[in-house]
Amino acid sequence: MRVRRALVALTIGAVSAAAAAATPARADDQGSSTGCEWEAQGAEDFSAVARLASAGKNGYSKKDTAAEEIKEIPAGQSAAVKVAGGAIQVYMHVITSSTGAGNVTDAQIANQIAVLNDGFGATGWTYNLVSTDRTANNSWFAMGHGSAAEAQAKAALRKGSADDLNLYTANLGGGLLGWATFPSSYAGNPSSDGVVLLHSSLPGGSAAPYNLGDTATHEVGHWLGLYHTFQGGCAKRGGDFVDDTPPEKSPAYDCVARDSCRGGGVDLIHNYMDYTDDACIDHFTAGQDARMDEQFSFYRFGK
Numbered sequence: 001m002r003v004r005r006a007l008v009a010l011t012i013g014a015v016s017a018a019a020a021a022a023t024p025a026r027a028d029d030q031g032s033s034t035g036c037e038w039e040a041q042g043a044e045d046f047s048a049v050a051r052l053a054s055a056g057k058n059g060y061s062k063k064d065t066a067a068e069e070i071k072e073i074p075a076g077q078s079a080a081v082k083v084a085g086g087a088i089q090v091y092m093h094v095i096t097s098s099t100g101a102g103n104v105t106d107a108q109i110a111n112q113i114a115v116l117n118d119g120f121g122a123t124g125w126t127y128n129l130v131s132t133d134r135t136a137n138n139s140w141f142a143m144g145h146g147s148a149a150e151a152q153a154k155a156a157l158r159k160g161s162a163d164d165l166n167l168y169t170a171n172l173g174g175g176l177l178g179w180a181t182f183p184s185s186y187a188g189n190p191s192s193d194g195v196v197l198l199h200s201s202l203p204g205g206s207a208a209p210y211n212l213g214d215t216a217t218h219e220v221g222h223w224l225g226l227y228h229t230f231q232g233g234c235a236k237r238g239g240d241f242v243d244d245t246p247p248e249k250s251p252a253y254d255c256v257a258r259d260s261c262r263g264g265g266v267d268l269i270h271n272y273m274d275y276t277d278d279a280c281i282d283h284f285t286a287g288q289d290a291r292m293d294e295q296f297s298f299y300r301f302g303k
Helices: 106-123 148-157 214-223 286-299
Strands: 002-005 083-096 125-136 165-170 176-180 195-198
Touching: 083 106, 083 148, 083 286, 106 125, 106 214, 106 286, 125 148, 148 165, 165 214, 176 214, 195 214
Parallel strands: 083 125, 083 165, 165 195
Antiparallel strands: 002 083, 176 195
């Protein structure tokens, strides 16, 4: 991976029950520490963060299921930023059924990489597709988060080191749009590292309104160390460990302005680390950018 060295230092309150029942989910909505979107008050992400597609719009629910919390950099250990952006090498693994279902095209893959480069452009991180492999395996194609099928697929297909991004596409179980692992999870289980995506969430797929490619942007945000903007709800302490993201009571599913934590500031419904539709999300904050640099430097760079 090529990097730039520097001195540097994605409420439900407003969402109707109907909307919640119709929106796809990211696995990270449930409270673990992966890049999934679990929404437990302390541990909303698992080692893999996921976007759920079960309780949301058109049968999709933006709930990430994260298996564990991100481990914060230990006190007393250097958190100096070694890299502030760079070119991340991407290995794409397309998993299909034996009949070819889920066989995303090369054009979709190229468009997905372009979406990542657009989403992370202001942060200095870029993505370079190194290779694409295709595997027909019915069990792997239907993998669920934390399943034996997921472990088997990753053990067989994963390439590179801690600072290389492995993307897997499949027909995810549990109504998930995707999940990802956190940087701090790599050392304990290198083979599980990476981002898993519902194949139809890639640009041009059928998972509308989550088919513009930003499930990947959201999940890669987890892979680089970000929590959801609604992590911790309205609590004054903890949260997503980013100073410039106002507290948010719960995930936003509709692209409608709101302030779910009274006096805390307007919710960042357009942020990649919330749960709104792909067409609604368009940025990371400067604080999120700095956190990604720090997490990558400590847990991924050169590992």
